[in-house]
Amino acid sequence: MSGLRIFDENAPGAPMLDTGDPAAIARELGAIGVRFERWDSPVTLDDDAEPEAILAAYQPYLDRLMGETGAGSADVIKMTPDHPQAGALREKFLNEHIHTEDEIRFFVRGSGHFVLHTSGRVYDALCTQGDLISVPANIRHWFDAGAKPDFIALRVFTDQSGWVAHFTGDAISAQFPVA
Numbered sequence: 001m002s003g004l005r006i007f008d009e010n011a012p013g014a015p016m017l018d019t020g021d022p023a024a025i026a027r028e029l030g031a032i033g034v035r036f037e038r039w040d041s042p043v044t045l046d047d048d049a050e051p052e053a054i055l056a057a058y059q060p061y062l063d064r065l066m067g068e069t070g071a072g073s074a075d076v077i078k079m080t081p082d083h084p085q086a087g088a089l090r091e092k093f094l095n096e097h098i099h100t101e102d103e104i105r106f107f108v109r110g111s112g113h114f115v116l117h118t119s120g121r122v123y124d125a126l127c128t129q130g131d132l133i134s135v136p137a138n139i140r141h142w143f144d145a146g147a148k149p150d151f152i153a154l155r156v157f158t159d160q161s162g163w164v165a166h167f168t169g170d171a172i173s174a175q176f177p178v179a
């Protein structure tokens with residue numbers, strides 16, 4: 001189940017809000033400019049579907065997203081618990097960073113935490129299968145799917161250069177273990 005916990009940035013371990021209600025999640029995230037939607041996708045895929053097949057199956061949805069945002073490209077990120085780069089990729093996403101474009105992700109399968117840091121608060125959004133999240137450009141955030149990551153997500157890029165992160169150097173993610 002999707003979830004949202006909101007903390008004061010100085011009070012890890014004491015959430016001021018903890019909800020699994022999709023409408024509340026969308027409302028709270030919407031208040032900081034983050035789009036969150038649950039999609040009832042009729043697409044069904046084999047467990048071993050290739051990225052090309054996943055992209056093709058979701059093409060109508062991707063076209064809609066790209067049309068709305070003017071975005072240019074999409075890819076598939078698939079993490080499995082035994083992925084040889086699981087540890088390295090975890091480290092890469094786990095440090096607080098920003099992007100100069102919106103971070104648009106759709107969870108085809110599995111789950112992961114997007115953690116947003118803004119206005120003195122930390123928002124831990126647990127995204128699960130069927131969730132669309134769009135994190136606006138320049139919002140500080142990190143991502144964690146744990147030591148045994150298990151998810152497939154679509155990534156939509158507006159920037160031709162693909163995934164580019166600017167790390168803030170703030171070690172706050174170490175204070176907020178989420179996965």
Ligand SMILES: CSCCC(=O)C(=O)O
Nearest residue numbers: 077093105112142143153
């Ligand atoms: C679910 S996509 C991996 C996370 C990511 O792209 C990011 O934090 O920038």
Ligand SMILES: [Fe+2]
Nearest residue numbers: 097099103141
């Ligand atoms: Fe990011």
Ligand code: NI
Nearest residue numbers: 009117120121
């Ligand atoms: Ni802060």
